[in-house]
Amino acid sequence: MPRSYAHLQRLFVGPDLSAGIALTLNKEQSLYLAAVLRKSIGDEVILFNGRDGAWLCRLTSDSKKSVALDVVERIAPQPPPSDLWYGFAPLKNERLDYVIQKAVEMGAGTIQPVQTQYTQVHRLKHERLAANAIEAAEQCEVLNVPIIAPETGLDQMLDGWRENHGDRKLIFADEGEAPSSPLSSLLPLAGQRIGLIVGPEGGFSETERTKLRSLPFVVPVSLGPRILRADTAAVAAMAIIQATIGDWR
Ligand code: SAM
Secondary structure, three states, X not given: OOHHHOOOOXXXXXXXXXXXXXXXXXXXXXXXXXXXXXXXXXXXXXXXXXXXXXXXXXXXXXXXXXXXXXXXXXXXXXXXXXXXXXXXXXXXXXXXXHHHHHHHHOOOOEEEEEEOOOOOOOOOOHHHHHHHHHHHHHHOOOOOOOEEOOOEEHHHHHHOHHHXXXXXXXXXXXXXXXXXXXXXXXXXXXXXXEEEEEOOOOOOOHHHHHHHHHOOOEXXXXXXXXXXXXXXXXXXXXXXXXXXXXXXX
């Protein structure tokens, strides 16, 4: 998105976006713009919907119940969705919010909660995960809101991997791997479809590690000599992946 628009508030909306149409925001977004950000008629914001790119819009009504806008011009095209698949064992409360937001910022295209043996959280509120993903996309100029996949179990995910993912490789952040740099394992994956899986605060069980390491599509990697917390490991792993074989290149 051109830097000249970086100061404008970005909002994710549902309807199609095209030049010349008029839109009315929902109550929550109207209250946020009109009351919290105190936007008024003539002010500009950026709207995106994950399909039509980013659009400069101008307020034509600043009612706290229903802000209306004219859609003026497209300022950024819709990029293709990211193909990076990120599987994680759900964490508690704000750590869960954090890991969803960071996955969006790091460019995950699909975010897959995976129940493992030591996962501490079992009843996920899908709408909370989705709200965190949208908030992160709005804040970080991401125009594709990642897919938040329905929760699954590790065995079910691995057993259905080939059928659901074809030739995608699964990078396994294995805290039991001998400490080393993951670069030598990642670089040969350049150009391939990849996923990443990170375990819970209690780590993967030995049974889970043995199963993961036995699968031909799994690529175990170390994230260095220290044990990282699960959310730190997620950000570190996705940063290294994006920098070496992902969209940072
Ligand atoms: N069992 C340990 C514990 O209870 O602290 C480690 C779990 S660690 C907090 C959570 C997850 O982060 C691990 O399952 C693994 O996926 C990843 N992780 C953390 N440090 C790592 C490292 N040095 N190498 C590879 N993966 C790591």
